[in-house]
Amino acid sequence: RGKMGWIRSILGRPSLWVAVVTFASYWDSQALHGTFVYDDLGSVHKNAVVNGGMPWTEAFSRDFWSTPLAWPSSHKSFRPLTTLSFRVNWWASTLDDWHDYFGDADKQDTFGFRVVNVLLHTWVSLLVTEAAGFIFLQDSPGDTVAQLLTGLLFGLHPVHVEAVSNITSRGELLMSLFSLLSFLSFARCIHSSSNVSKVGYVWGVYIAPWLFMTASMFSKEQGATTLVSLACYDWIIHIGSVQDFLEMVGVFRASKQDVTEVDQQKQRAVVVNVWKRTLILASETVYICAFRYWLNGESPPSFIYDQNPAAFSKDAWTRIFSVNWVY
Template identity: 35%
Template sequence: MIAELVSSALGLVLYLNTLGADFCYDDSRAIKTNQDLLPETPWTQIFYNDFWGTLLTHSGSHKSYRPLCTLSFRINHAIGGMDPWSYHLVNVLLHAAVTGLFTNFSRILFGDGYWTLLAGLLFASHPIHTEAVAGIVGRADIGACFFFLLSLVCYIKHCWTRSYSEGTWGWILGSGLCATCSMLWKEQGVTVLAVSAVYDVFVFHRLKMHQIIPAVYKRKNLPLLLSIGLLIFWGALLLGLRFYWMGNKPPSFSNSDNPAADSDSFLTRTLTFFYLPTKNLWLLLCPDTLSFDWSMDAVPLLKTVSDWRNLHTVAFYAGLLLLAYTSLKNPSKERECNGKNVTNGKLNTNGHNCLSEMEYKSMELKSYFVSKEENGIDKLLRQKLPLPSTEHIVVLSLSLLIVPFIPATNLFFYVGFVIAERVLYIPSMGFCLLITVGTRALYIKTQKRFLKNLIFFATAALIFFYGLKTFVRNRDWQDEEMLYKSGIKVNPAKGEAYMRLSRLPEAEHWYVESLRSKTDHIPAHLTYGKLLALTGRKNEAEKYFLKAIQLDPTKGNCYMHYGQFLLEESRLIEAAEMAEKAAELDNTEFDVVFNAAHMLRQASLNEAAEKYYKRAAELRPDYPAALMNLGAILHLNGKLLEAESNYLRALQFKPDDVITQSNLRKLWNIMEKQGLRTSKA
């Protein structure tokens, strides 16, 4: 228990200075403006809306279904209102609980001793957790991790008691329920079922890759096959229900959220998506540069094979495959037990007895349990199960690192971010275990006392600097100004907090600094152009808009910003030209197409405006504003029956819209004068 208490205390202390922080970043959408938190909103509505309070089946929803996390926010709101202190306190306490639970889980792998404590301290101090703990919406990741660990521990207990206890299926039921809760905190929680399967096959049963298929045909492995079958069934059921509940449609995101997904080049998408896990691993290894926002061009796209960053990608996957191969191949004669060297299961030099691979497989697990007749309950004896060897811990660590990260890889569906540090909260457990098992293996193989001391002090230094970085990073989350300022190096275009605060001279200073650090950063040119236009330097502003277009003529967003500028300057025909270019290039982006239609209408190009209003309505057929505007342009163009149809569709989604009602009454008056039949009741 000492290891758990020490690591939990460190996790608690490092984040105490966040308690005075304000709401930041996404907190406003998830908490301040989320109607699901208000007492007048039925609490059951939480289970029909996404994380931000939008109906899950709505086309504009991000499909982030996390009802248990939203429910915790609602309880926070009921107790403390909009005081951010209580929200931060829950996050910090939850992180401390997860840290203790992870340390306890590490004991299953390393036993009692320093290595378990090392794993716990690494997790407690890692700076990558700052966003999840200091940012209130990061509670989704912490809560998911909490139930993730509970599910995994329940399944491990199921493995230990399987075939020798009637209550073993209660453990697998508990594992399934905790996995469900984990998924309802955040989507990636469901991946614990796959990690549990890895533990059962490769750690508990110690099978190698070549042994899996033959094991299927052995009758003695029936309990294993039944357990894995239950995991697969439960995972498929959860995913199926999840997809059905969100309307059987994947989410859609703007190109600024995930530029690679919007690229027309298959090569660009492939190279970039393969590179991003490498970038995420580097954040775990060396969390020197952290940011709350990695969107837009924070990570420039890899467009050619000659991009030097591809070398990082090759090195990453080669190392990963090598590590997995060496862990899954036939075991060597020399093994480890509790951190001590042993050979062929004999006593080592320190007198510790360990089981060889064959002895472990053939041993009867009955000897590790007390029968019901003796004590009336099933419990472990003082003698414990042998600890996993280094190779088995590596396999489990890799699964913890990789499997929970798979939903963020864009492999199965596009996600709404480039990099999100809080997504690494669960995978960081695998990273901490890998560091621990690697350090242990190095420490054991090193014979000289000097080198052993060097390893010890290096590890202590790593924990110290991780903790120091975490403590310093917490200060960036005190308010939005500090948060945006800290992210300038990563995403120069988001230095615009000063602009929203109307502190224009300071905003201009940081825009200039941004462009100095990234001279080819398109969003920085666009946002600085808007600032120059706002301060009256129109000629200078136009140069920056044109420069953005020159940097990448294929980005419709650049033409749209320039078009807005031209519209404000009453250069309507030029603005309309830019709008059409933007809409043609980004014809799947609702905001771009919708705004282009507006600009064309203001330029009195009604036929062209009608074309893009129709396109916008196709992209979001249940969005009342799109239908109402389409009805209005059809009304102006004399297509009265079509106009009526779209007005009526708009009112189906928003019956109390005053503008649509007024337009429809005017339309009916015209239709009646022309002798046309109306749908008026």
């Protein structure tokens, strides 16, 4: 009976069905085969760190395109975890017995690379669905439906096709994966803090999210915002609006007449805990971002016109609005 209950619990999770539908939707034999194109040539096929032309440890001193980070010509896109995942893919494709499973990278068969991207997107879609459970909080039957629809919308949305089919875009997949793992660790702990030991709380709220955030940023730079999103979630869940915050700290009189002094003391304790978590998460973010900035060396990133034409516009407003429109 216990085993059957466990199976029913697994089968009843929306995230499982989102993963199944997502994987089936992206598994297309024609789309999974093909050659390295455009950015894939530079980031994978001609990248000496990926194809074995230099030791794998060089991934920690070179940018995404294998140029030394300290060089003025470097793109400064430091993504060692993404680069090393490409190297493992490449190594697997060179094994004679594994050609049927991973293709042959030397002959520009990218099957193995694309399969890994599909698996990563499937995993990310599953985690998005799990994360949605902490947003909707299962307060009503409709929340489960909303959780399922959120996962399906993310997994099947056309905007994500490029990140999955484009091998170079694996950085987005890994970044999202680690960011979501960071969120899930944080959310599970703060929602069950009374049932977690002090060591488990410190690990789940501060250490694990920070490690996942670091891995996310070393997959792609936007992962640096991971802990910021956790702090925002913390404030929204535990405090809500600015008015609620001011009432909790006693600046405004409570709008609810039945709020006792004991309730206000509990609310102030909540505010103190949220502030504490926010300050620690902010400190962790500043520390790892400062380290990342130090890795760039003294020279700023150097771009060419073809990489970002809008950035070379003489008009400042054109540059500003072009960037904001894209992002």
